[in-house]
Amino acid sequence: MTKVLTFGEMMLRLKPAGNNRILQAADFEVNYGGAEANVAVSLSLLGDQAAYLTKFPDNLLGDAALGTLIKYGVITDKVLRGGPRLGIYFFEKGASVRTTNVVYDRAGSSFAETKRTEFDWPKLLADVDYFYFSGITPAISRELQEAVLAACQYCQAHQITVVCDLNYRGKMWSPERAQEVMAELMQYVNICIANDEDFEASLGIKAFDGDMSRGIDQKADFKAGMLEVTKRYPNCHTVASVLRNIYSVEASQWTGLLLHDGQYYDAPVYDMHVMEGVASGDAFGAGLIHGFVHNFEPQDMIEYAIAASVLKLTISGDLNLVSDQEIRAIKGQGAGASMSR
């Protein structure tokens, strides 16, 4: 059975209960999430064999994060334990014209403090077919940047497919630093996921003008950007993107775009009422990898990935708790809701 390993940081996520702001919160809802963990959980829920690699502190918070992965079937036997603390992020959901806030409290976490030597890649990647990381992991520390590089090199040498979601985070590093690091790592990437500002911030490729209310309207520019990626990085045979017109925190349109072996594939556009706009890119990535694992046709692949992605917009928490059947029910269409009873 095909096996996917994802490598990154899972954090405790704290969100004021209901619609409260942090300043008025009497309770935080407790969730655990992080790009690469989210991808692993999605794949596991879709029936794939997904393993996750990180380092958790050896305390009750580490236990709780680990328990969350196990509950959803992720293979966690390679997870390291120890170090100072579990990273945290505070999530203050916006509304209408009020922007969502994310406050990171991840510095000094057990994962952030790992040394590259803690990762024995030949052993860790021994039975792996797909290796997934996002741009967040090398942004965390120099050591992790080197660890990712070593993993990529091992993969290339052993025919393991490397998947990278660029996932640029302006609160973690500058475009200059990101581009410097990603330029090297992209040499090894076979499947690249790039959304919105990622093209420019992570790769220095202009594909999007930054206006989130008209991402879909710039599809032609995205196509050009994608092509440029494959030109610059010949090992990269696939580039996939989520395109969005975001009108407010709740109202937006979503679609997907795929460049695979030189050919473009479009997904339908979904008119969305968004419950929670976090981690839908990870759901998209998981949908895409699921497509590769099961040899979907490219058109199916992008339709499946964007359907998985928009379903995440309806779920609370970082994890895309949906089934393959639920994705298929809305795949390839725009909307249409009824009740099953």
Place this chain on the structure above:
Amino acid sequence: MTKVLTFGEMMLRLKPAGNNRILQAADFEVNYGGAEANVAVSLSLLGDQAAYLTKFPDNLLGDAALGTLIKYGVITDKVLRGGPRLGIYFFEKGASVRTTNVVYDRAGSSFAETKRTEFDWPKLLADVDYFYFSGITPAISRELQEAVLAACQYCQAHQITVVCDLNYRGKMWSPERAQEVMAELMQYVNICIANDEDFEASLGIKAFDGDMSRGIDQKADFKAGMLEVTKRYPNCHTVASVLRNIYSVEASQWTGLLLHDGQYYDAPVYDMHVMEGVASGDAFGAGLIHGFVHNFEPQDMIEYAIAASVLKLTISGDLNLVSDQEIRAIKGQGAGASMSR
């Protein structure tokens, strides 16, 4: 004073708190509901004399369900007690493109296990003017199908108006079985409520193509279907329907249509932001019966019924906790919201 008796099953309804999925639920919100109970509660809140007939187990859950009816003024002196258990349904609210899920756990309930002989219709219907049931009741068991039939026959013989909401439930029986049963019962029905798929699934009459995103657009087909109902079942002088264009779990348009004594009556269309899309058909039915009880003009009747129905879309729980005054405030219009202070 005119008295209405409704006959069916009230269940414990369990819904994950907030927007959670069942898989992540740490709490279930507790409500009690069921089509016929919902109609009785609505009528009682509108000031009508409404009685409810069912069987509840003789345990704390049965007490709680009964207490809910009593709280809202429903006459419950004919409710039977005993049997194994209270039926349950789990309600997982959808969002945007994610469909709402209903998981029934009603098999083996006290009501489902009743025998037709437990219902002494001459006594139960002695002072009743309207008898209401929905297609769910005969779908529960053969015994209940016979019980409903006996009640209908008694009604016809004693000038009690029979109201039936076809309420087809695909998880309870097949169209074939439904049509077989309803064909017989419809001989006795005077007022028939039929929504969406009910025409075809319950009666085998084509009136709607199944596309929930364009129910209103098929008004002409609905009209034809309604007419066919009155032709096939001459005792049925009235057919009423809710027509909907459902774009997503939250966004939809609602209107009502009435065929009464051979004449059609249209209601205005409401653009709705839906909080909870359950039991609005029951609210419609109650509004309609309220109109008959108070001799409303047909045009008033359909406008009142659809206004009651769309208000239900704004209420949590199965019960339409609105007043006559609140229905009248929006009756005959489309929208318009302000604050009363």
Place this chain on the structure above:
Amino acid sequence: MTKVLTFGEMMLRLKPAGNNRILQAADFEVNYGGAEANVAVSLSLLGDQAAYLTKFPDNLLGDAALGTLIKYGVITDKVLRGGPRLGIYFFEKGASVRTTNVVYDRAGSSFAETKRTEFDWPKLLADVDYFYFSGITPAISRELQEAVLAACQYCQAHQITVVCDLNYRGKMWSPERAQEVMAELMQYVNICIANDEDFEASLGIKAFDGDMSRGIDQKADFKAGMLEVTKRYPNCHTVASVLRNIYSVEASQWTGLLLHDGQYYDAPVYDMHVMEGVASGDAFGAGLIHGFVHNFEPQDMIEYAIAASVLKLTISGDLNLVSDQEIRAIKGQGAGASMSR
């Protein structure tokens, strides 16, 4: 530093948890608010020196209301303590076509029972630059009407700017009584905020036909009404209004309009998904006063005020818990939401 004093009643606000109606509420969310207190808190959060004058009972509820003001930095050293009780209002949030309900329980409150002689205006206004009250305060009692009048007279004699939000409340007094009182008070008002029905109900000036779904569409009439205000009351150099097209409890459009020294200034229109439609007028007033305090250009002033106002629509509770930075982020535009991470 410029100092603002606001004068009015802060109440305990009780709202059924979640979307429940009062009839089904097992819990009430606890907040404290009132037009003038809301303005003071907004100003304080924007960095201005804001004091609040009221009377709280000397019990745990009074302590809690006072603590809320202190928490947000309002100067409360002039707040009176004593009297029978804290006023309360119950807030039942509507949804879609169901109207929001406010049940006042403010009669006999400590503030409502104050005598005019309890307010020593020369002392209270000694270091004040702006005095703010809303039409609610004189509506509470004859004594408070006289107290407001005395304060206004003192202000006029001592170059303190008087700001009044007409804030007509039909549940508190009739248009006749309001007009009689406000006609006198308006002699002293320099900056007048008038929304929707306020023009006619409080001043007898026709500016709006009462149809909340097309307030923005009547901008010309509003302009005429504003001009009439400045003509009738020559001390009033500024009139500001929020204009709205309200389509449902959630969906509406918002804009602002300013008449300042004979010139009109328009704000952009915001398409809003409303979380809570209460106290946004107070947020508007606070934004406007903040503009005056900091000598904003009139165009900036109205854009800032309406941006503050629409942000309030995204916050639970009476208090506009937003920062100057958040207001500036959406000022002068329509919408556009992204995530800061």
Place this chain on the structure above:
Amino acid sequence: MTKVLTFGEMMLRLKPAGNNRILQAADFEVNYGGAEANVAVSLSLLGDQAAYLTKFPDNLLGDAALGTLIKYGVITDKVLRGGPRLGIYFFEKGASVRTTNVVYDRAGSSFAETKRTEFDWPKLLADVDYFYFSGITPAISRELQEAVLAACQYCQAHQITVVCDLNYRGKMWSPERAQEVMAELMQYVNICIANDEDFEASLGIKAFDGDMSRGIDQKADFKAGMLEVTKRYPNCHTVASVLRNIYSVEASQWTGLLLHDGQYYDAPVYDMHVMEGVASGDAFGAGLIHGFVHNFEPQDMIEYAIAASVLKLTISGDLNLVSDQEIRAIKGQGAGASMSR
């Protein structure tokens, strides 16, 4: 069937969620209660015919209070509607050495504002066998004092048994005023319930030294006080008391004492872990009346009443939601808990 009418005020009760203090409360738990309403609900749950007389405002809060009574089967057809507001009390539960706080907000309530002429006693008491009131009702207003007197006089003239729980409330009136009023009313009382300080505060009879940690230890003094009551008021054939040694908010001992037709009857002592120490006196009164209604032997009566009373200590909210079967299960014993499964 024997019918009991109770006459008094039911209030909205607001309690900080969990163990919070009012100063830190983000939510209030919503309940409705009041001595005489609590007695009516208890009797109804025990299967007796219990009616309640009060006046509720004609708003959503009045509806909710009324709905609570109806839910538990109380006959409410004589309840008046109208007037300004529903009385409220805030309940801050203590813990260990920290005392429980009650903040009344009942002044100006609909019931408090009733006139004596609103109560047509011949009609209200037409089919009543027992009339119950507590000392709280005449403490509310002079009009209610007169209303109670008129009711008592009617009862005496028509062989209706009058039950009075003295229920002294120091926050409502002084001992002097209470004694003046109760001295007159006691002329008509047949069954008197007097706890702790009631003897002295309401009647000026010394029976208890005020030390709540040793109420049971003063049983001899209580007996003397009870005897004195029957001597002073010859129509009073029965006096019943709850005796308590209260060690802390959670830990206490409870027993009951009855003087009936000149003879004393003792109940066993219960060692209690108290969840909520409110309204247990009302539960005691209801238990006692239930005993009279069903002609219990005096020893059974006091054992039943104290068992009902201590069960209330385990229930949240004012209402004693227990069954006759549950009372009997612990009647006549001290403790002993197991699980029924």
Place this chain on the structure above:
Amino acid sequence: MTKVLTFGEMMLRLKPAGNNRILQAADFEVNYGGAEANVAVSLSLLGDQAAYLTKFPDNLLGDAALGTLIKYGVITDKVLRGGPRLGIYFFEKGASVRTTNVVYDRAGSSFAETKRTEFDWPKLLADVDYFYFSGITPAISRELQEAVLAACQYCQAHQITVVCDLNYRGKMWSPERAQEVMAELMQYVNICIANDEDFEASLGIKAFDGDMSRGIDQKADFKAGMLEVTKRYPNCHTVASVLRNIYSVEASQWTGLLLHDGQYYDAPVYDMHVMEGVASGDAFGAGLIHGFVHNFEPQDMIEYAIAASVLKLTISGDLNLVSDQEIRAIKGQGAGASMSR
């Protein structure tokens, strides 16, 4: 590594939030539990290899129950899926003198409807060292009784240790029926756990007089009863019991007793303040099995088991979420609490 298989039914457990009664519950806390599942989770949390065998319906409730087991590391690869429904039990926690109520709603569950032929014991027990069941499993149905018997016979033939917790449930079967069935099964049991009434109800051996307030005081009778068990059933080399003096829902004393290879071992007595008195017997059983798996000395075994058991009394939900380290911290002592910081 030694492997334990437990066989039984895991149910959805619904408990009114906080201390509410079912009649007043607006929310149910959601947990999943059942004797044999609880034992498996405990063992897994203690680091043992524990598998669980049951049948879950193929719906969202079945998924959630299964996810709970997986989260805590239980091996679930042999769990069957299908059948009508997940069993439920409602748990109404008592307080002080008010008894805890359990309402079973497990009839017609997927597990209850299994046929003996669905269990292929040679395959299911292939790599198992300990087979555990409780008296609940054969009480569910005749088919399950036969299934247990077949499993026991296979175990005896293949040197698999059989552990049985008699776990008599009066709401499931009569003593007569229990004794008839258990007499046969006990032929195969090697380790028997018997608490309180189990001796008499399940085996007809008198060891306890039924007074839960003095179980520990009857230790001599328990010893005699245990000895009688080993005499009657020579394959049973070990009998273990929890002995309790229960004074109220919160206050009780707990100790353990072991008869192993003809010798008695006593545990210390714990004075407990009980948070939740459910599933502590399962925690005891798991502690005992853990002792066998790791070859503890008998004295260590009983001390470990009772320490695990009393810790469960401090945990909400059916599952004993404690670590080996936490058990060891209180093992062999009575009480003593401090804070680790």
Place this chain on the structure above:
Amino acid sequence: MTKVLTFGEMMLRLKPAGNNRILQAADFEVNYGGAEANVAVSLSLLGDQAAYLTKFPDNLLGDAALGTLIKYGVITDKVLRGGPRLGIYFFEKGASVRTTNVVYDRAGSSFAETKRTEFDWPKLLADVDYFYFSGITPAISRELQEAVLAACQYCQAHQITVVCDLNYRGKMWSPERAQEVMAELMQYVNICIANDEDFEASLGIKAFDGDMSRGIDQKADFKAGMLEVTKRYPNCHTVASVLRNIYSVEASQWTGLLLHDGQYYDAPVYDMHVMEGVASGDAFGAGLIHGFVHNFEPQDMIEYAIAASVLKLTISGDLNLVSDQEIRAIKGQGAGASMSR
């Protein structure tokens, strides 16, 4: 007016809702606390002038912590802003024999990262009469140790009273390191608070054998230890201790002991049912300082301090939200609870 400055770290405190363990927590209750902040809030609530010095990050969490202090009247104008993060601690409340767990996540906090040079003591202490710190502050970092030393030296030179609660935390430093640092700081301390293990761990003075179940029983040893403190550190004229017999998480006895100017003063013993055993030492310290500020007699001082301390055991959260009146109500006695209504 006498002014107290406290110096330390305030953290976000996260506690699983209700009685849940961290592993099962779906929500965390949000509070903010820390020894020195708790002391400042207590003093402010008692009417004293209390200032707090710390450093908060310049983010929403820092705002929320600061808002908490301001709400309760603490002077915060000297609080520094900036640095990486707000310290956090997770609080898992134990029950009965299960120990309470505290998981610190405070490394790398804004306060922990401060440099000694950020504190300009002459300015910070200009108008201060009492300077308070606990042993936690120097345990955080070498820089803070030096900062405290500099503050103490300034105080000695300027007749500012130095109060130190030794507050040993084994998770922060070793006894060796603590003793080394405290030996130096104690030269400047005038009032020393030492509880339980503090004597030995922080000062190397044997006064308590470590058995928390019999702290009160070792009063003679505590007295000797206190005397030794005053001998070693001649500037220290006062030593105060809380003595406890802790039987379980809920059940314990509490008393206080004071050595002042060579004379001992005892407080009465309180039998406590503990709701939350955190921060009661801080409440004790605040009570003691309040006594000094108001020149209480020594006997009054220790009685007041221990009464404040045990009241904290009844409050959720770190802050002792009680009034002077509530402390006086239980001062000098053991227990006794009634209801104020």
